[in-house]
Structures are given as structure tokens and as C-alpha cells.
Amino acid sequence: MNAPLTEPSSTTTEDLGHQRAAIAALGHELRALVDATVRTAAPAEALHRMTDEVRRLTGRLTGRRRLRAEIPAVDVFPGGVRMYSPVTGPGSPLAPPMRVTPDGDGVVGHCTLGIAHEGPPGYVHGGMSAMLLDELMGWACYGAGTPAMTVSLRTRYHQPVPLETPLRVHARVTGTEDRKIFVAGSISTEQDRTAELVTADAVFVSPDPDRARALFPDGAP
Numbered sequence: 001m002n003a004p005l006t007e008p009s010s011t012t013t014e015d016l017g018h019q020r021a022a023i024a025a026l027g028h029e030l031r032a033l034v035d036a037t038v039r040t041a042a043p044a045e046a047l048h049r050m051t052d053e054v055r056r057l058t059g060r061l062t063g064r065r066r067l068r069a070e071i072p073a074v075d076v077f078p079g080g081v082r083m084y085s086p087v088t089g090p091g092s093p094l095a096p097p098m099r100v101t102p103d104g105d106g107v108v109g110h111c112t113l114g115i116a117h118e119g120p121p122g123y124v125h126g127g128m129s130a131m132l133l134d135e136l137m138g139w140a141c142y143g144a145g146t147p148a149m150t151v152s153l154r155t156r157y158h159q160p161v162p163l164e165t166p167l168r169v170h171a172r173v174t175g176t177e178d179r180k181i182f183v184a185g186s187i188s189t190e191q192d193r194t195a196e197l198v199t200a201d202a203v204f205v206s207p208d209p210d211r212a213r214a215l216f217p218d219g220a221p
């Protein structure tokens, strides 16, 4: 029988690097598994065999489990690496993952979505587009020195967003009013950055300090 998979006990910088690389490698394979799962035309018997194998694998991820709201040791929070973010996390099978970089007065996100994120056949699910924008708009707030949470997000879908096509997501802060931050965002393809397929505007709010402490006892965003 295979040995259980457990967490390392020490957390030196080198260990963290190894741990992050291992998390990213597992995330990569799980994303490949998700992609294969939503594409397969395998017959029911093959799917049942596969189900048994996956259940066995899941059972091998033993050891201590992260608690709700606990920040993983591999993360830098706030404002840094989030290994399991459903949008940017290299360890998340749900994430594209989107890579975020500064861009002039805002931030830009790069990613390609596969058919696991399909809405209309061949195109991205509208909720997924909203998720990419929401996340990146949050990064824009953080980049502007005002970490905040979304209180309102309005999306406009101008044209369908193609799957399996490199995408460029953009966000920038357009104004502030006390604790409110106004943010604009868009999605285009890398190939034609001028054609905005989805645009969005959002209001973010920096929680007041008491609210932030209550929401995030381990460190406000």
C-alpha cells in the first residue's frame, strides 16, 4: 500500500519554494485531469474504474487539513502569492490560473480558459468572465494602495469570449471617495487588445478597521 501524503514539518525559504513547486505541479496535473474529464467520451465502465482510482487518490491526501479562513504557510497575505486562489492560484484545479502583472496605471491579467469554463459552446461562461474581472479589480485596488472588497460589480457582455484563446484582462482604479474605490475593467484577446469583449465597472470598499479585524483575524486584505 502507498504511504500517506503528509505536509512537511519545517518551513524554511527553501522548503517553501519546494512546497510551492510541488503544489503548482499537482495543480497543473489536476487541471489536466479536469480538462480530460470534461472532454472524454469514455464509456460508463471506464468512467466507473476512473472514479474508483480518483477516490483512492483523494484518500491519500491525508495529514492536517487547513481550517476555514486559515492562511496557508505557502501564501503571502495580504497582497502576495495565493497558491489556492480559484483565479490566480497555481495549486487550484479551478483556476486558469491567471497571471497578474502591473500595467501602467493598473494591472493586467493573462490566461487561457479551457472547456471546463464553457458557457455557450466554444465560449467562456459569463460568470467566469465576472470572476476574472472581480479578482483583477481587487488587485488594482491593492496596487493603488487601497486593499478593498467588492460591494458592486456590473458587467457588460459585448461579444462572446473565446475558449482556448490567450486573453488579456485589464483593470484600473478610476476614482475614490472616502473608503469607496471605483474600478474599471475589460477582457479582450491578446491578439486584438482593442476589441473589448466584456467591460465592467465596480465599487470596492475598504472595510473600516473594526469590521476588517472581525472579518480577517489573521490579517486584513
Ligand SMILES: CCCCCCCC(=O)SCCNC(=O)CCNC(=O)[C@H](O)C(C)(C)COP(=O)(O)OP(=O)(O)OC[C@H]1O[C@@H](n2cnc3c(N)ncnc32)[C@H](O)[C@@H]1OP(=O)(O)O
Pocket: 079, 134, 135, 136, 138, 139, 142, 148, 149, 150, 151, 152, 178, 179, 180, 203, 205, 206, 207, 208, 211
Ligand atoms: C488581491 C486580490 C483580492 C481579490 C478579491 C476579489 C474581490 C472579492 O471577491 S471580495 C469578496 C466579495 N465581497 C464581499 O464579500 C464584500 C461583502 N461586503 C461587506 O462585507 C461589507 O460591505 C464591507 C466589509 C465591504 C464594508 O463594510 P463597512 O466597512 O461596514 O462599510 P459600510 O459602512 O457598509 O459602507 C461603506 C460605504 O460604501 C457604500 N456602499 C456599500 N455597499 C455599496 C454598494 N453595493 N454600492 C455602492 N456603495 C456601497 C456605503 O453606502 C458607504 O458609503 P458612505 O460612507 O458614503 O455612506
